[in-house]
Amino acid sequence: MQDVQALPDDRELALDQVGVSGLRHPIVVLDRAAEKQRTVADISMSVSLPREQKGTHMSRFVEALAEHHGEVTMRTLPKILRDLRERLDADSAHIEVRFPYFLERAAPVSGARALMDYECAFIGELEGERDDFVLRVRVPVTSLCPCSKAISDYGAHNQRGYVSISVRTGSDSRGEPALVWIEELVELAERCASAPVYPLLKRPDERHVTMQAYDNPVFVEDMVRNAARVLRDDPRVVWFEVHAENHESIHNHSAFARVSWGG
Template sequence: MTMSSSMFQAPRADLPDVAHQSVPLARELQWVGMDNIALPVRIADGAGGTLQVPAAIDMAVNLGNPDARGIHMSRLYLRLQDGLASEAITPAGLRHLLQDCIVSQDGLASRARLNIRYDALLQRPALQSGFSGWKRYPVEIEAVLADGHLRLSLGLEVEYSSTCPASAALSRQANAERFVQDFDAVQPLSSDAVVDWLASERGMAATPHAQRSRAQVRVELKPQFDELPLLALVDALEAALATPVQTAVKREDEQAFARLNAENLMFCEDAARRVAAVLADDPHVTRYEATVSHFESLHPHDAVARISGENP
């Protein structure tokens, strides 16, 4: 994220600048800047390349001089625009950008903060058919540089399917009761008759309820790593939850998805523990918090579990 010197020319001396006027109620301000700046950013695509995607960005510095009326806001914007234009987002690049924003304030600031929100598009393979499709993952990156120390946080969302264990147990009981009803008097009972019954509509007396669900994760990253572990986190979380929502789906993929749901019955509490186990074992993560939400198909409200922790 290098800065082009031609982008930042000296201001015209004959233009008025009210920022240097006297300050009523003088005091320091913790943060001053801009929210929801619309800019394109470059991100890794998960396949060794980069993608350019639209982002919403908050940028701020502290105003440490109580007698200064305001910061040089246009300098922040220009450095942000130039710094994010050509290179994929990395911890080193964010550190350089934040330091440059501090320097741009000519002694008014000693800290800088940046928040970047965008949708990562990752291509994900189907379960069986060999097809693949693009899936959207909302991402939020927060970077704060203070006293030479970079604090970096990564937030992301993963969607998955959750099938209720209680509903599954009740459905199995209903299926068993119907089996007894249909075959109690049948003697002898052949395996072919059972297979035909199971494949018929009579063989499904009830089905468990399932719903689209979401895991929202925020992690504070250790400073020694050179890349944002977005893809690694997505892969680990989807593997742990086992039923991530699909993109390109043929019949064999849909059947495989149904099997995975049956093998991974989950209350929201179960899902939260699976997510926490991933984050607690991740070498990139120093602190984490997660919220899992199951958007109930049985109830008009959501089932939600939250968990947080710190890693050594």
């Protein structure tokens, strides 16, 4: 049977990335409390394509993922990327795994418990002998405006916002990426905001969260700086980016701030 994508190409144009996207697949990720958590990911995988090759073999991407049984962590990504590069005889390989991660959260007063989901991603790239791995977590938070509080006789405008934290870690003693838990980044984002967002609140909880936010007003600038200061002092972290965005409740726009550090 003819293998068309293996035919030569004479246009002399190498491609940076070619692969599959929108691949939904069950995965297993590390969970600080339960050791492992099962979820469903949206996965993109790609490799570089040399100028003399017409196409890549798309089925091999799915084969590589299947052979790793869906276990995707910062420590298994290097193996998946090496497998992709070898299977497809490529110079570089890239993978992005986006997934919801669930944590059971307790309301601050009543203790009512429910699951909360957080948008997470593992991003990995392998080029030559250089590999790169990033963990990204997007956390919903409540923010209350310091300026509004300062100028108002009572009350202050507040809104839901999002703090996104991306980190690149150094290597541990075994040469693997140092482990930063998703839960750590969730907790950091919430500490930098006026108050957390909860999946379930009773009336006493709503009162508590409302007053907590009022007692802790922050701008988006404050949130990214507060998070950056903690990440900069973490010996595991060699690079980070923090992005905060408020969906303003009294303005017809959103406010955002971003900071990055390291290499």
